[in-house]
Amino acid sequence: MPLLTRKSNRARNRDGGKHSRRLSRTKPTPRRLNQPPIITVNDATVVYPGGHVALERLALEIDRGEFAFITGPTGCGKSTLIKMLIREIEPKAGNVEIAGKDINAMPADRTPYLRRRIGTVFQDFKLLPNRTVYDNVAYALQVIGEPRSQIRKKVPEILRLVGLQAKIHSYPDELSGGEQQRVAIARAFVNHPPLLLADEPTGNLDPETSIGIMQLLYRINRTGTTVLVVTHDREMVDKMRRRVIALEAGRLVRDHKESGYHDESTKEFAARVRAEMGVDQGDANGQAGDDFFGFEH
């Protein structure tokens, strides 16, 4: 399925109400041989005005359906990489391909359509403070011209998925940090993008809430969406046992793939990570609403 065409976008939206059911049954998508990786970075170099080299000849590939981490110390170019992937920054040399398409060669007016196919989550949530949870999520659909009937159906659905159905009319400042991040994830995922980028999604959250957020991202990953998480939380990354790409001073210094954990259910995943991090399952602040869907336990 071509990633960047509007047709595929509409076709995806059409299944509307059924995705929650699909969600619980989908297995991680096996990579098909004829499909290009969802992200290909070809020797990209990013230089900021003033001469600071943020990324230097960075080359990496991320396959469809992967759950990968980007780690590294502050200033290593993690956030620059995210910005480059949504074409907020253009590399000085090299290029970025999303689903086999060179996004730097695209005309500038196609950039919004690229961003509709990539969900983004940030450390500071980037919610609109004057809108309710519902309106914040609905906004992403209004912007791409979704009919109102679809919005009315999809928004409560995705909010149930992230476990916030009770807070649908709350404003962001009435929510905890973990809940706000869930709203942001709902907004990023309501459109069912094939790729989700998260820039320090747990940077402002306590460990238990962070696990809840990771669990949610993992569940989204299990629907077939590629998830790329930028974080400097080494402990979390180590316990998750997923692919880890480490950057340092704009260069790739480690790309480590761990195997054997890809078939975990979200519950198993959360339980294991909790156990390994020594966090008790008590506070349900970061907890998603599994039971509403009967997710595989």
Place this chain on the structure above:
Amino acid sequence: MGRIGFFLSEAFRALRRSAAPSVAAIVTIVVTTLLLGVLVPVLRASESKASEVREQIGLEVYLYNDASRAEIDSLQRKLGAVPHVDGVTFCSPECAKKELAGELKGDLAGSIDELNSNPLPPSFDLSLDDPDSLEAVRAALLPPNSAGKPTPISAAIDPPIGDSREQANQIREVTGAVKIVLLVIAGLLLVASLLLVANTIRLSIYARRREVEVMRLVGATNWFIRWPFMIEGVIVGIMGAGIAVGLLLLGKVTIVDPLADDFALVDNLSTTGFVPLVAMLVAAAVFVSAVGSGITLRRFLRV
């Protein structure tokens, strides 16, 4: 359609929420429109007064009292043939006396009747098609003779040839100066208010840059982001212009119209078409605020 409804509701939501900048923008528009609404008619009135004065400039050719009927007729034909002369009117001593009586009015008018004889000479009033050709016409009437001395084209003419130039020039200079001053003031006001409007819009957009950031993040096209802001600008423009027009109308009805009967200049002012003026002001206000927001947004839309 749904999309237009979305734009409208976004624009109104923004207006409601950022009430202070919106009010500032509206007040700016009101003040500018008001000033323009007062200055434009004043400018046009002074313009029409000046051209009225210019049209009145003419020459008076006095004749000797003993000029014969034949001389007068032939001179009239000659005068009519001089270039730039638009009209030739003969004024007999009786006609001159009547005009003088008309100008003097009151007691003095009665005193003219007490004169035993009429001391006023017959004359021709010449009107010109172009006030600037005054000198040329005068020269044509008094061509120099062989000795280089100006000599009238007819023996009936009693030189010198009078004109209303002095007085006309004075009026022309004054109205010209007034016009320039008003134009400069209007120009400065316009520039100042344009900058004010642009600044107000920039402030309100800056206050909402986070919203713009989120819109771009979820894949809104640039025009999609721009429309609510431009609609907001149009609404601000319409409200500002509406208030200003209301105030202008109030001023016209309560101040200008009662005075119009007494003062010619004021009458002139109020007859300057109110409807086209209003239409122009509203269009300008809406245009400025809509385009202003559109342009200001460009800075925030760079990909």
